[in-house]
Amino acid sequence: GTYSTGSFTKYLSGLTPGAKYYYKAKARNSAGWAYGSQLSFTAGTANIEDEDEVIQQLLLQIQLIMAQIAQLQAQIAALTGTPISWCHTFNTNLAIGVSGPEVEALQSALEKQGFYIKGTKPSYFNESLASAVVGFQQKYSSEILTPWRLKYGTGFVGNTTRTKLNALYGCR
Numbered sequence: 001g002t003y004s005t006g007s008f009t010k011y012l013s014g015l016t017p018g019a020k021y022y023y024k025a026k027a028r029n030s031a032g033w034a035y036g037s038q039l040s041f042t043a044g045t046a047n048i049e050d051e052d053e054v055i056q057q058l059l060l061q062i063q064l065i066m067a068q069i070a071q072l073q074a075q076i077a078a079l080t081g082t083p084i085s086w087c088h089t090f091n092t093n094l095a096i097g098v099s100g101p102e103v104e105a106l107q108s109a110l111e112k113q114g115f116y117i118k119g120t121k122p123s124y125f126n127e128s129l130a131s132a133v134v135g136f137q138q139k140y141s142s143e144i145l146t147p148w149r150l151k152y153g154t155g156f157v158g159n160t161t162r163t164k165l166n167a168l169y170g171c172r
């Protein structure tokens with residue numbers, strides 16, 4: 001297989017609704033394997049009425065998994081003595097229809113923030129990526145949207161969105 005850092009997603013099918021399932025994250029490097037804590041979830045089907053609750057549960061699970069990944073990366077860094085890091089300085093405004101390495105970097109940054117971008121070619125800015133940008137803008141609305149007196153994200157990566165991305169991931 002291939003190995004990299006960042007967010008990972010696995011879709012499961014054939015699960016029994018109401019059944020509890022257990023899982024662990026694991027990571028490997030030259031020093032060996034590191035295992036995360038055992039976590040669980042209960043499979044089910046969502047009714048439209050339960051959509052907000054399901055979303056909140058999923059967001060919580062994502063936060064737990066992201067924390068676990070960060071913990072595993074820290075363990076790997078401690079074992080190897082080499083910190084695992086990624087950086088990119090965003091200097092270009094980005095919008096739907098743009099393609100290239102800047103878009104790939106944007107997608108990587110958003111995935112590190114827990115935003116899954118489905119059906120996206122790694123270097124093409126489409127509606128799915130714009131939706132992830134909106135989520136990022138909402139998450140950091142006080143820094144990105146409020147200066148423009150906006151309540152909702154736009155999906156356009158302009159000055160304030162780039163400033164926040166660079167604060168989180170800019171190369172120093």
